[in-house]
Amino acid sequence: MTSTTNTTNTTSTTTTTSIAGLDVCVDHEGFMTVYDEWSDEICVALAAAIGIGELTDDHWAAIRFLRADFAEQGETATLRRVNRVGGIATKRLFQLFPKKPAKKMAYVAGLPKPHGCV
Amino acid sequence: MTVTETTATATATETAPAVMPDFGDDDADRTMCFICSKGTLDMAYPALVMANGALGEGIDVHLFFTFWGMDMITKKTMGDLKFTILGNPATHMPQGLGGVPGMTAVATKMMKKQIADLDVPEIPEFLELLVDSGAHLWACRMSVDMMKLDQDDLFDGVEDIINVTDFMELSDDAQIIFV
Numbered sequence: 373m374t375s376t377t378n379t380t381n382t383t384s385t386t387t388t389t390s391i392a393g394l395d396v397c398v399d400h401e402g403f404m405t406v407y408d409e410w411s412d413e414i415c416v417a418l419a420a421a422i423g424i425g426e427l428t429d430d431h432w433a434a435i436r437f438l439r440a441d442f443a444e445q446g447e448t449a450t451l452r453r454v455n456r457v458g459g460i461a462t463k464r465l466f467q468l469f470p471k472k473p474a475k476k477m478a479y480v481a482g483l484p485k486p487h488g489c490v
Numbered sequence: 491m492t493v494t495e496t497t498a499t500a501t502a503t504e505t506a507p508a509v510m511p512d513f514g515d516d517d518a519d520r521t522m523c524f525i526c527s528k529g530t531l532d533m534a535y536p537a538l539v540m541a542n543g544a545l546g547e548g549i550d551v552h553l554f555f556t557f558w559g560m561d562m563i564t565k566k567t568m569g570d571l572k573f574t575i576l577g578n579p580a581t582h583m584p585q586g587l588g589g590v591p592g593m594t595a596v597a598t599k600m601m602k603k604q605i606a607d608l609d610v611p612e613i614p615e616f617l618e619l620l621v622d623s624g625a626h627l628w629a630c631r632m633s634v635d636m637m638k639l640d641q642d643d644l645f646d647g648v649e650d651i652i653n654v655t656d657f658m659e660l661s662d663d664a665q666i667i668f669v
Contacts, residue, residue: 402509471548
């Protein structure tokens, strides 16, 4: 395994780890750091790792919104933004990604944790 | 520069990643209770923002509204909280200015715009967001009696009117934050 990491996160160390048989860059907590290394297969593996065994259409809708929004905005959407702009009910997000929906969504979508307060 | 670590577990493909966030799913349940006792716009937001953050972290949240905090959940007033520079030296404005007629309306308008610019909702919508996220809202019995209100006067998301003993029971082992 060689170091080819070009991280955008200057505050923490990036590590390479293996997800779904692929080497990907993650930060010290395990959130992926390279947008283009993410794939549907990786997403399924990440979801399984945090106890979400099956990704339904509703899961995918949230994940796809998060990915597209990040590509446009350069930062991970907060729950409120997923609700307001993505049109997914907050209640539903808590059902899909129990307890810590914003962080869990970001994790499986291969994005950094959201930084917004609301 | 970045450092690449090769660990033994990283070679174990098709299993959980070697480095994973701790989502705290196995942690004991944590409960936070916010006592909202103020009815000004600037004092309404801190508890709501913190409560929202707590809910997003999987924490059980209760909000207990008392005294002037009742304005936050009373239908008639909840959409019309105000901000004044009077008695608030942190605005760094001459205090005399606060007494000028219309100044509170101007200050309120300015603060509402600043909050809206951050895409943070107004109080009624924020309370709906909190309820949708699983928060429990309670009204103070003594305040309701004092202000001659009843449940119908209150925001629909308020679960019940409870007394201090009820609050002590539900906040048992909780972290309590008084605002």
